[in-house]
Amino acid sequence: MKEKYPNLHRMALDYLSVPATSTAVERVFSQGRQLLHFTRNRLSGNSVRAFLCLGSWMRHxxxxxxDLIAIIRQKRKRPSE
Known part of the structure; x- marks a missing residue:
């Protein structure tokens, strides 16, 4: 399956894997600290999780x-509901 769906494979590893050591967890907390500056203290938990996950997917x-910019531009063009 890895060869047939390489992007899905990588996303599944990022989303479903459990780190074997605390080093990876500390790295995520460091990245979260960079994302959650004092002025951004009102983001929801779901937003933070989505930003961290998206950042990992972009790095890999x-x-x-x-693609991300194209999606954002499409969302802005839609009329508000």
Whole structure:
């Protein structure tokens, strides 16, 4: 399956894996601290989780910045509900 769906494979590893050591966990907390500056203290837990996950996917070339920008622009063009 890894060869057939490489992006899905990488996303599953990021989302479903459990780190074997605390080093990876501390790295995530450090990344979260960079994301959650004192001025951004009102983000929801779901938003923080999504940003950290998306950042990991972008670092591993699962999601490209161009695709992300295109999606954001599409969302802005839709009328508000």
């Amino acid at each position: 070339d699962v999601v490209s910045p161009e």
